[in-house]
Amino acid sequence: MQLQEITDKIRRFRDERDWAQFHNPKDMAMALSIEAGELMEHFLWKSPEEVAARVVEKRKEIEEEVADVAIYLVELADILGIDLFEAMERKMEKNAAKYPAEQVRGSSLKYNEYGETQTRD
Ligand SMILES: [Mg+2]
Known part of the structure; x- marks a missing residue:
């Protein structure tokens, strides 16, 4: 359906x-x-x-x-x-930009936290 x-x-x-x-x-x-x-x-x-x-x-x-x-x-x-599907697609694109897989893989940190963790290293 x-x-x-x-x-x-x-x-x-x-x-x-x-x-x-x-x-x-x-x-x-x-x-x-x-x-x-x-x-x-x-x-x-x-x-x-x-x-x-x-x-x-x-x-x-x-x-x-x-x-x-x-x-x-x-x-x-x-x-x-x-348009729910269009809105979901747009948000998924935004999420992908916010959480680049190579930076956040395996981490449960929020987008505004993983940057800090990176700079602290
Ligand atoms: Mg119910």
Whole structure:
């Protein structure tokens, strides 16, 4: 399924319920964050081993939370007139420039930290 098809499906679902009146950018961003919270709840306070077990045991539920996040994200982008794939591509290019692989490979430092580490050496 292409992005446009799923966007249309989400729009249709919303409009059939007359929910566009509630789906403004603020509430969509909040709903997106709440769904991300529901996803995080699966892993909260769990050790790496418990997380690994949870991913297996609750795969379907986790998949549904991932889908909820994606659905709200796609709809928010649609409401804002953002071409999601183009925006992602542009941001990935920006990220690649910000985090040159040869400089950051194997490091979890933020872009404004690895430069400092380098100058300190
Ligand atoms: Mg949910």
